[in-house]
Amino acid sequence: MTRQEYIAVCSTCTNRKFNPKLGIICGLTSEIASFENTCESYDDDQEQIAALEKKETSYTNKNDSTTTKDIFIGGAIFVGGVVATVADLGYVFYGAIIFGGFKLVQGLMSADEA
Numbered sequence: 001m002t003r004q005e006y007i008a009v010c011s012t013c014t015n016r017k018f019n020p021k022l023g024i025i026c027g028l029t030s031e032i033a034s035f036e037n038t039c040e041s042y043d044d045d046q047e048q049i050a051a052l053e054k055k056e057t058s059y060t061n062k063n064d065s066t067t068t069k070d071i072f073i074g075g076a077i078f079v080g081g082v083v084a085t086v087a088d089l090g091y092v093f094y095g096a097i098i099f100g101g102f103k104l105v106q107g108l109m110s111a112d113e114a
Contacts, residue, residue, distance in 0.1 A: 006033040012052070014043045067110040074103025 010016050010024045010033050017027040026033055028041055081096025 001036075003032070006035075009033070009039065009042065012045050012049050013039070013041075014045045015041055016045075067107050070103050070107030070110065072107075074100050074105070074107055076100070078104055 007024050010026065015027040017025050017030070019025045019030075022032055025031055026041070033039065077096050078100030081093035081100055084093045085091070085097070
C-alpha cells in the first residue's frame with residue numbers, strides 16, 4: 001500500500017495520532033502504518049467519517065450549483081447576443097455571443113463530468 005492509502009485508512013481510526021515529523025501514525029505502535037490489506041486494530045471513528053462525508057457532499061453540491069449557474073448565465077448571454085444582433089441594432093454582438101457560448105459549453109461539459 002502507498003502512504004496515501006495508509007493515511008486514508010488511518011485518518012478514520014480512533015487509534016490514530018499525529019506526529020509533526022511523520023504525519024498520521026498509529027497511536028498503538030507510535031509508528032507509520034505497515035499493515036498489508038487490513039489493520040487488525042482498526043476502530044472506526046464515526047465522527048470523523050461523518051465529517052469527511054459531509055465535507056465531500058458540500059463540495060459536490062457547490063460544484064452542482066456552479067455548473068447550473070454557468071449553464072443559465074452562459075445561455076442567457078448567448079441568446080441575448082444573438083437576439084440583439086438579429087434585431088439589427090447596427091452592431092454584431094460578437095463578445096456576448098462568444099462569451100455566452102463559452103460559459104454555456106463550460107457548464108454543459110461540467111454537468112457531463114458529474
